[in-house]
Amino acid sequence: MSEAKSNGLPRLVIAAPHSHAGKTTITLALMAALSRRGLRVAPFKVGPDYIDPQLHRRAAGRASYNLDTYLVQPDRVQETFADAARDADIAVVEGVMGLFDGSSPTSRVGSTAEVASLLQAPIVLVVDASGMAASVGALIRGFRTYDPEVRVAGVILNRLGGEGHYRYLLPALEQEGVEVLGYLPKQLDVEIPERHLGLLPASEEDRVTPLLDRLSDLGEQYIDLDHTIALARTAPAPTPKDVSSLLSQSSAPRVRVAWAQDEVFHFTYQENLDLLSAAGVEIVMFSPLWDAALPENIDAVWLGGGFPELHAEALAANTPMRQAIRAGGENGLPIYAECGGFMYLCEWLEDQHGQRYPQVGLISGGTRMTDRLQQFGYAEATFLHDTLLGPAGTTVRGHRFHYSVYEPGGAPLDCAYQITRKRTGESHLEGFRHRHVLATYFHVHLGSQPGMASYFAAFCGRRKCQ
Template identity: 45%
Template sequence: MQRRLVIAGTGSGVGKTTLTIGLMKALKERGLSVQGFKCGPDYIDPTYHTAVTGRPSRNLDGWMLDEEMVKDIFIHASEDADISLIEGVMGFYDGKSPLSNVGSTAEISMLLDAPVLLVVNIASMARSAAAIVKGFQQLEPNVSIAGVILNQAGSAGHAKLCQQAIEQECGIPVVGHLLRGDSPEIPERSLGLIPAIERGELAEFFNELGDKISEKIDLDAIIKIATTDKLVAISRPSIFTKAAEQKVRIAVARDEAFNFYYPENLALLEKEGAELVFFSPIHDSSLPENVDGLYIGGGFPEEFAKELASNEAMKSSLRSQIEAGLPTLAECGGYMYLTKSLTTVAGETYPMLGLIEADVTMGTKLAALGYREVTSLANSIILQDG
């Protein structure tokens, strides 16, 4: 047997992250080893998970990855955990398209044959809460919604009304509720949160949340719901099996400024025979020696623009090797680092590498969010023309 549970919501903002973090903390305080997962491409929530559980959280994405890859990641990460909690994204059925489950939390729950704990905001309703849960049960017959947590209840009596309706009409248990104002306010979502989380600045928030969840949620019922058959192993070699022979050395930027990497991408490189050599654009003075490629991922160059700009030795080393033809993949923050300059939200401008004829100015509002498909206009190290 194995314990795994998807924590899903009826929509964004119903309290999935708050409840997931709190459950992780509460279960860990019980002495359980907790493995976190996040549905979809997200860096913030996995950082919360990692800080609370002490284990690296993993992303599971049914649109970017095939079924075997999703299972491979889950099996590898959960191997020695007592329980795995998989935090959903948006509403349970929201994904790539309104016409299918692709890219949704529902898809991940079915791929992993995992029970689902549905979080419902019951503000201003009673029996209607049962209709909502019933609809989520019936839209896709292959999902297993096994329990409910009620959030934003006006009182214990209000929660009881909703619980009675749900348990009678839907045949599944309500394992607890939170009143309005019960849980501490979660910090506003922003990528700038991640350094604060990693510095331990949210430890008090995590402790308070864990205590509240232990008080208001039936943890024994959670563990019972999560207990299910062990997931069947995949039929192809795991991506986490390293190649017997290392064929190339790839320098990977990894420090405070650049740390947005999906571990699976690095594992795939190692599986294909790459030796990964990590370095710091902030603290080191040059690229590692004898490398065949360069990978600069995303992160927070805007938070460390002054430090990056002042490390002239590293900038010179990178510039000379890239100009000499070193195969380079720079994405997100790494791409910003290769431009001419970076202007922070405070209006301070710092010189970057100057290899891309562009200047970056940080904004204060989200520009876009969602999956994107691209067509390459030329052959490159990662894409073929067309």
């Protein structure tokens, strides 16, 4: 694809009029089919999502990066894209919710449309046309003309009744001047299963591999891949971005951080890993579920989010690991835990069936699963005290998404954060501290605060030298 490089990196943003139109299905089909052709596909996801990027990684064979204009500044989004896609043949960006849905009903801030505009990328609109005829043309016209700075250039129809339905809709689409790239028929065997936190995680190998194989087959059969690549090539050459400062090496002492990664804990922003590595952190993967001990010679532990409620009994059964983490925390080992990691550090976890299991016990009290979403959306955390992520007064951005509730125990807890919800402005205290342990429901993006990764590395380095 060397000729395509003359106009810059070929790239597309996959969007939709609304959620559940089939963006992830179409995105995975394109990534898998293009990768099968031998193209180097750079995958991206708009918004604060963990599970879609895991599926992207499996489909494209390389890490997927989140592009979020609330969590980080717009120029940082452009830099991340340029750096992560620099050696790719084509970039495919999966949007979030509806194309123009963002932080406000009257602006595109935080939306897929804003990211597409920043990247100067043509948009392919995925339309669930299962019950549509001529109205599909009106829908496309509305999305094409709503914002002149946003280029809706192509369409892929989803959940059609078959070839006849597709041919019937073509005239309504072609008169709107949009490139019709193909369709997917109704296929019950490729519906991506969902969990209470989103789509099926890529850690479930036995279900994901055949799903991606099937989607690749469907992409080759029903989507005009040559036409899709040609549309991606129409993206203009972007303004060159200097990414040298993004991942520049820090002078902080090199430290080893045990990073939880298994069927339970796998919610990770790839950029967090990159920023920590650039700051002098050696990431050492381990499994709280399967390993009997922490890795040797570590200077900190990082426990991300995931599904501890689905594995609470097995986590409880791994007594040596629970004891090792608790002993480390009580002896001053820096431990950062968010959401699922926070649940694991508590004294107990009550799963969705009402069964209660012992956990690590560093945080007094426990968490209980409910059948209702408890917190959802963007937020800011202002540090009330010095923490392992930054000094008092630091403000970072992140998001929360959880169905469990925390029930305090007998020991009083010191809160390190004041959390402010973006949508409502309401605030409350959170971020529980115990020695050098910091545990929270808040998912942090290290790129939201320059220098936070380096601060964490330096904090662990100072502890190492003591």
